[in-house]
Amino acid sequence: xxxxxxxxxxxxxxxxxxxxxxxxxxxxxxxxxxxxxxxxxxxxxxxxxxxxxxxxxxxxxxxxxxxxxxxxxxxxxxxxxxxxxxxxxxxxxxxxxxxxxxxxxxxxxxx
Amino acid sequence: xxxxxxxxxxxxxxxxxxxxxxxxxxxxxxxxxxxxxxxxxxxxxxxxxxxxxxxxxxxxxxxxxxxxxxxxxxxxxxxxxxxxxxxxxxxxxxxxxxxxxxxxxxxxxxxxxxxxxxxxxxxxxxxxxxxxxxxxxxxxxxxxxxxxxxxxxxxxxxxxxxxxxxxxxxxxxxxxxxxxxxxxxxxxxxxxxxxxxxxxxxxxxxxxxxxxxxxxxxxxxxxxxxxxxxxxxxxxxxxxxxxxxxxxxxxxxxxxxxxxxxxxxxxxxxxxxxxxxxxxxxxxxxxxxxxxxxxxxxxxxxxxxxxxxxxxxxxxxxxxxxxxxxxxxxxxxxxxxxxxxxxxxxxxxxxxxxxxxxxxxxxxxxxxxxxxxxxxxxxxxxxxxxxxxxxxxxxxxxxxxxxxxxxxxxxxxxxxxxxxxxxxxxxxxxxxxxxxxxxxxxxxxxxxxxxxxxxxxxxxxxxxxxxxxxxxxxxxxxxxxxxxxxxxxxxxxxxxxxxxxxxxxxxxxxx
Amino acid sequence: xxxxxxxxxxxxxxxxxxxxxxxxxxxxxxxxxxxxxxxxxxxxxxxxxxxxxxxxxxxxxxxxxxxxxxxxxxxxxxxxxxxxxxxxxxxxxxxxxxxxxxxxxxxxxxxxxxxxxxxxxxxxxxxxxxxxxxxxxxxxxxxxxxxxxxxxxxxxxxxxxxxxxxxxxxxxxxxxxxxxxxxxxxxxxxxxxxxxxxxxxxxxxxxxxxxxxxxxxxxxxxxxxxxxxxxxxxx
Numbered sequence: 001x002x003x004x005x006x007x008x009x010x011x012x013x014x015x016x017x018x019x020x021x022x023x024x025x026x027x028x029x030x031x032x033x034x035x036x037x038x039x040x041x042x043x044x045x046x047x048x049x050x051x052x053x054x055x056x057x058x059x060x061x062x063x064x065x066x067x068x069x070x071x072x073x074x075x076x077x078x079x080x081x082x083x084x085x086x087x088x089x090x091x092x093x094x095x096x097x098x099x100x101x102x103x104x105x106x107x108x109x110x111x
Numbered sequence: 112x113x114x115x116x117x118x119x120x121x122x123x124x125x126x127x128x129x130x131x132x133x134x135x136x137x138x139x140x141x142x143x144x145x146x147x148x149x150x151x152x153x154x155x156x157x158x159x160x161x162x163x164x165x166x167x168x169x170x171x172x173x174x175x176x177x178x179x180x181x182x183x184x185x186x187x188x189x190x191x192x193x194x195x196x197x198x199x200x201x202x203x204x205x206x207x208x209x210x211x212x213x214x215x216x217x218x219x220x221x222x223x224x225x226x227x228x229x230x231x232x233x234x235x236x237x238x239x240x241x242x243x244x245x246x247x248x249x250x251x252x253x254x255x256x257x258x259x260x261x262x263x264x265x266x267x268x269x270x271x272x273x274x275x276x277x278x279x280x281x282x283x284x285x286x287x288x289x290x291x292x293x294x295x296x297x298x299x300x301x302x303x304x305x306x307x308x309x310x311x312x313x314x315x316x317x318x319x320x321x322x323x324x325x326x327x328x329x330x331x332x333x334x335x336x337x338x339x340x341x342x343x344x345x346x347x348x349x350x351x352x353x354x355x356x357x358x359x360x361x362x363x364x365x366x367x368x369x370x371x372x373x374x375x376x377x378x379x380x381x382x383x384x385x386x387x388x389x390x391x392x393x394x395x396x397x398x399x400x401x402x403x404x405x406x407x408x409x410x411x412x413x414x415x416x417x418x419x420x421x422x423x424x425x426x427x428x429x430x431x432x433x434x435x436x437x438x439x440x441x442x443x444x445x446x447x448x449x450x451x452x453x454x455x456x457x458x459x460x461x462x463x464x465x466x467x468x469x470x471x472x473x474x475x476x477x478x479x480x481x482x483x484x485x486x487x488x489x490x491x492x493x494x495x496x497x498x499x500x501x502x503x504x505x506x507x508x509x510x511x512x513x514x515x516x517x518x519x520x521x522x523x524x525x526x527x528x529x530x531x532x533x534x535x536x537x538x539x540x541x542x543x544x545x546x547x548x549x550x551x552x553x554x555x556x557x558x559x560x561x562x563x564x565x566x567x568x569x570x571x572x573x574x575x576x577x578x579x580x581x582x583x584x585x586x587x588x589x590x591x592x593x594x595x596x597x598x599x600x601x602x603x604x605x606x607x608x609x610x611x612x613x614x615x616x617x618x619x620x621x622x
Numbered sequence: 623x624x625x626x627x628x629x630x631x632x633x634x635x636x637x638x639x640x641x642x643x644x645x646x647x648x649x650x651x652x653x654x655x656x657x658x659x660x661x662x663x664x665x666x667x668x669x670x671x672x673x674x675x676x677x678x679x680x681x682x683x684x685x686x687x688x689x690x691x692x693x694x695x696x697x698x699x700x701x702x703x704x705x706x707x708x709x710x711x712x713x714x715x716x717x718x719x720x721x722x723x724x725x726x727x728x729x730x731x732x733x734x735x736x737x738x739x740x741x742x743x744x745x746x747x748x749x750x751x752x753x754x755x756x757x758x759x760x761x762x763x764x765x766x767x768x769x770x771x772x773x774x775x776x777x778x779x780x781x782x783x784x785x786x787x788x789x790x791x792x793x794x795x796x797x798x799x800x801x802x803x804x805x806x807x808x809x810x811x812x813x814x815x816x817x818x819x820x821x822x823x824x825x826x827x828x829x830x831x832x833x834x835x836x837x838x839x840x841x842x843x844x845x846x847x848x849x850x851x852x853x854x855x856x857x
Contacts (some may be wrong), residue, residue: 125793133782246685258815
């Protein structure tokens with residue numbers, strides 16, 4: 001139950017940051033908090049108290065955690081990193097033209 | 112039937128995209144030939160598939176599949192091509208081939224990265240359409256977002272960068288919702304294969320079903336650009352160069368529509384949308400979105416913005432007619448997807464040609480372009496007529512079937528929205544046509560300005576390429592208008608499949 | 623008042639998320655689910671001790687291809703947006719002691735990243751993780767020696783070659799799968815030795831090496847594009 005609670009709090013914190021903060025970089029950080037909340041939740045749910053899904057000696061197959069969510073989360077993390085890099089690039093570029101990263105001052109983002 | 116050709120549809124564009132930077136290090140002039148070769152290979156694979164499996168299509172058992180890594184479903188990733196994906200996949204190959212040729216004449220700077228991202232988009236579109244695995248679909252959706260966002264910012268000014276940031280925020284949040292949906296499906300059912308998910312979706316608890324459906328809905332409605340989530344669309348589709356607007360507005364939206372159809376008719380099953388009373392609500396949402404798009408298009412003073420708003424209108428209409436879940440509805444929707452793809456792509460491409468002589472996209476600068484480029488402007492008018500829904504162009508027939516679908520089940524509000532949309536389209540297109548034929552007097556400084564700012568297209572072969580592509584699209588809408596029955600066979604097969612998703616499950620899982 | 627309403631909305635959303643997500647069933651609906659199959663047959667069929675790697679590069683190798691394409695696309699986009707023919711900002715770097723220490727440490731960092739890349743099928747790690755460590759070397763160099771140093775030593779052309787080369791290696795190995803086993807990205811079984819040794823698990827280590835170099839070069843390109851001086855900016 002605890003991880004559901006943590007997930008909810010983190011996810012809403014991220015959503016709050018994306019909606020209410022004016023600094024574009026803070027908004028990107030909020031987006032990352034949302035992503036990390038989801039990844040954390042996936043890993044936490046898939047952990048059923050068994051062993052890491054890597055074979056060592058003298059371990060029975062039945063005692064492994066589910067490896068699929070871990071693989072999916074790895075993919076998700078890398079995609080999240082790529083999108084974050086792209087967003088930051090756009091913000092660098094926008095700062096060059098508009099000389100601000102305050103979304104209130106950029107009328108193009110608010111229409 | 113296992114066939115490697117559907118794998119090549121995805122891999123060839125990726126290989127071309129990976130080769131372009133290497134070739135650029137050696138010789139930048141060879142890039143153009145590589146790009147054309149890539150496009151030709153892609154379209155010839157599509158033609159090969161259609162020709163060699165035509166008898167199967169006729170017999171109603173067209174079904175191609177491929178197992179990646181040799182792991183058959185449900186344990187590996189499989190690619191699937193059935194009648195619906197055949198329509199979308201070959202349309203995309205066709206449209207993108209001509210946009211590539213147009214780009215060779217049209218894009219003047221940063222061509223290397225442009226083609227890299229362009230071919231990645233092509234590969235991602237084919238992948239999103241052909242994959243039979245939910246998580247693979249998520250990867251391709253994210254690839255579509257990541258590749259199209261830099262292209263939105265391609266013009267590298269303040270306006271374009273703002274549009275890209277907005278596009279990216281919406282895109283990432285939509286993708287995140289999709290990810291959560293896929294993971295929820297996995298935790299409940301224990302599989303990622305679409306067919307197996309479809310088989311077991313009914314056994315999930317009711318509450319969880321509703322949660323999964325609503326999460327997927329939020330994610331996909333953001334991507335398609337339906338009313339409460341459409342704010343990114345007009346800006347993103349009007350900020351980029353015209354060839355990319357054609358790609359985003361004409362082709363990419365259809366890919367998301369296809370994903371919507373695939374998800375809600377085959378994986379989840381339409382009866383659950385009916386069970387939770389979401390379907391009728393969605394029909395009204397899509398129709399309101401359609402109305403919004405047309406109304407905003409009326410007041411837009413920027414031609415590309417107007418075309419983008421009109422896209423919202425048309426996509427909302429298509430979505431609404433699909434959600435009626437009737438046979439005529441599917442027919443009209445699929446036919447309008449084909450016709451809207453041809454018309455919107457052609458319109459954006461011809462607009463790009465017309466706008467090269469003007470200072471901005473504003474309506475006031477549009478004055479007099481009809482006199483400067485007579486042939487292309489006539490093509491532009493024909494395309495807008497098709498958009499409005501004039502016979503004998505294809506736009507008329509597809510809109511006709513959509514209205515018939517609404518009237519058949521006594522859904523009068525839908526029919527009224529379609530007719531109102533067409534009426535408002537008459538006004539907003541006529542405004543621009545009238546402006547284009549306005550007589551203007553050029554002052555000496557204007558003339559000097561014009562000669563000084565000669566566009567890049569003035570090189571002879573570039574202009575030739577661009578105009579040829581535009582005429583091909585104009586020819587296509589006239590030809591398909593007279594012979595839209597050509598699509599009858601794949602459309603009917605596709606409709607059969609949408610009505611009976613069990614068939615798909617049986618074909619993949621083998622009984 | 624508005625804040626209160628929005629707060630209420632957030633609490634409602636939290637409640638919905640909590641109620642609905644906490645309802646996840648303990649058992650999956652399918653009796654023989656995906657994870658059961660991978661855990662049951664993973665070692666036998668792929669020869670990789672690390673089941674996560676076995677899933678990433680063998681069972682779901684196409685996902686990894688898409689994933690590395692996402693990185694490739696992001697790098698291309700960033701270079702497209704931030705391409706201004708300007709040398710990066712240069713400084714003289716940190717003190718002599720730090721430079722010397724880094725000089726001694728660099729081979730070990732490189733060795734560690736190579737270890738993580740090549741042992742992906744045996745221990746936690748793999749191409750993506752090792753590639754990030756590889757990129758870290760380049761980033762530390764720019765901090766310690768000043769950014770022009772690394773730029774001169776490893777030119778952008780070299781990084782581009784590594785990046786696209788890594789992606790092409792993935793596709794070529796996939797193509798070899800068609801030649802030898804009949805399916806794209808099929809595991810090249812004839813390379814398999816007894817599980818647990820370094821050269822085992824078929825083509826998984828090879829794909830790891832390709833992806834490792836690709837990710838390392840790609841992230842280095844991203845870093846150097848981002849620290850470039852922009853016009854009108856004061857440093």
